[in-house]
Amino acid sequence: MTGISPPSEADESAEIRRIWGGLGLPGLVDVHTHFMPANMLRKVWAYFDALGEGVWPITYRASQEERVETLRGFGVLRFTALSYPHRPDMAAWLNGWAADFAEQHPDSLRSATFYPEPDAKDYVAEAISSGARIFKAHLQVGGYDPRDPLLTDVWGALADSGTPVVVHCASGPVPGNFTGPGPFAEVLRRHPDLTAVIAHAGAPEYTAFLDLVERHDRVHLDTTMAFTPFIEALSPFPRSELARLRAFGDRVLLGTDFPNIPYAYVEQLRHLVALDLGDDWLRGVLHDNAVKLFGLEPEPGVT
Numbered sequence: 001m002t003g004i005s006p007p008s009e010a011d012e013s014a015e016i017r018r019i020w021g022g023l024g025l026p027g028l029v030d031v032h033t034h035f036m037p038a039n040m041l042r043k044v045w046a047y048f049d050a051l052g053e054g055v056w057p058i059t060y061r062a063s064q065e066e067r068v069e070t071l072r073g074f075g076v077l078r079f080t081a082l083s084y085p086h087r088p089d090m091a092a093w094l095n096g097w098a099a100d101f102a103e104q105h106p107d108s109l110r111s112a113t114f115y116p117e118p119d120a121k122d123y124v125a126e127a128i129s130s131g132a133r134i135f136k137a138h139l140q141v142g143g144y145d146p147r148d149p150l151l152t153d154v155w156g157a158l159a160d161s162g163t164p165v166v167v168h169c170a171s172g173p174v175p176g177n178f179t180g181p182g183p184f185a186e187v188l189r190r191h192p193d194l195t196a197v198i199a200h201a202g203a204p205e206y207t208a209f210l211d212l213v214e215r216h217d218r219v220h221l222d223t224t225m226a227f228t229p230f231i232e233a234l235s236p237f238p239r240s241e242l243a244r245l246r247a248f249g250d251r252v253l254l255g256t257d258f259p260n261i262p263y264a265y266v267e268q269l270r271h272l273v274a275l276d277l278g279d280d281w282l283r284g285v286l287h288d289n290a291v292k293l294f295g296l297e298p299e300p301g302v303t
């Protein structure tokens, strides 16, 4: 809980635009945002509501198009539509929904997901060949082992195609049977070329996931919720790791968890700035690293 009400959206947009504008960037690229079918999003919000009054208030509870416009108003040039299944026979349907969403929102990066099930390798191959740019795997919600043999060809196809996959494999905010660095480290040993983006900067196992970044050239971190007072209160980022966070800054990507955050979007940016790792580091994290990773077109004449 922040204890303060969020700024008005106009004030918030102005502050966000001052941050990226002051760095000479054309805007932001946010690799970790959620758009999903309305009935699923309602269930996600109900889950957070059930934690209790004021524990995890959803700041951006609005219609889908309002949420898209909010991101655009902040100057987010590219964003994702991450969703993830909690049971079999869901992922292919989610991928179809995400393909439609991407078609309707050309400034989004077409997103896809999977679950350990017999047809996973087929629908993942199909999603890659038809234009998915980023995948999401959520080991805690999905409750599966990333070393499941049904995923061998999935990780292989992602590695071979160089398609990034955002993996929620750390134990925050809630641990699962297969979260923590151990199981996913084994996946990386078997698929060393996998372009993995460790969600939430690996919170709370920051050090172990930085070890994986150091060991594997294609492993990235996203900043989602990390460094904000909300997460710092639960699992503070060790100051002793700031040097490695800076050293591997070209593999750190802005992520936020919009819209399912219990504070204003600008807080993520304020606390990345407050890390004081330098303007070059910020330019990479907020925009340039993702442009390179996804091969995005430069924005013509936008400042």
Ligand SMILES: [Zn+2]
Binding pocket: 032, 034, 224, 257
């Ligand atoms: Zn998320």
